[in-house]
Amino acid sequence: MDRIVITNQKGESITLGNQAPYFLETIDGVGEVPVAIESQKAPKQDGSTYLDNMLDNRAISIEGTIITKIDPAFVLEARRKMQRVLNPKLGEVTITYHQRDQVREIKGLAETTPVFPGGQGSKGLYYQKFLLHLLCHQPFWLDTFYESREMSYLMGGIKFKLILPTVFSYRGFKRRAVNEGDVATPVEIEFKGPATNPTVNNLTTGEFIKVNRELGEEDVLTINTAFGQKYVRINGQNAFHYIDLDSVFWQLVPGENTLSYRSNNDSIKTRVTVKWKNRYVGL
Incomplete structure (x- = not known):
């Protein structure tokens, strides 16, 4: 199972994976990243002339569920911890992605505070769905040494x-x-x-x-x-x-x-x- 560790600049972190309280369900944006292509066009030219290309920012979206079977108060505590770790005012967080034997990291900024849907099936006494949206200004994944x-x-x-x-x-x-x-x-x-x-x-x-x-x-x-x-x-x-x-x-x-x-x-x-x-x- 993939595991994601998100750490803020104060050193506080949360782990999303297959263990309570933060269960990871889906993560998008780890592979693809938009490309900005530069080209120029002369009068009467068919098509254009390719000049260069640059990678755009990387947008990562994460969905999961906070689950506890012991005390309903743990759900609220887990929500508060997630909000502290992903407080945009603290600056960029480090996202460390554990995928089998491969470990990569990237820095990102929370575009919003964590989203906790309130609709039917999204929350209950012992669970709470969450959505995270992070923008990585440096789009490359890095080794961790x-x-x-x-x-x-x-x-x-x-x-x-x-x-x-x-x-x-x-x-x-x-x-x-x-x-x-x-x-x-x-x-x-x-x-x-x-x-x-x-x-x-x-x-x-x-x-x-x-x-x-x-x-x-x-x-x-x-x-x-x-x-x-x-x-x-x-x-x-x-x-x-x-x-x-x-x-x-x-x-x-x-x-x-x-x-x-x-x-x-x-x-x-x-x-x-x-x-x-x-x-x-x-x-």
């Missing part, structure tokens, strides 16, 4: 087993990174000094990010390449003004990517970590 995000490492010239996210250890080191998702995905880069003018390349796309700054042994450079969330920080402070003007906030293309880093400092203490989440167009 949790502990598997912990970086592997190299120490004393000995190579240990690689566990994603990928980690580099030497100046000019190359590493293969595989994006198993359906679309390009942004990365988070952590560069631990010492380093001079650190540069991280995606050799597959020919793009690089370079920071014109010297990093000491205690300095940590962090970079995020996500659209609308880009940042460059050194020890948590904004360092966007150190970015080389030819830099590109590159992403991992689907499939295999070859990454490398360069520095004008040959220290073996330098560490570079690149991490990401695969993105999927549907379940």
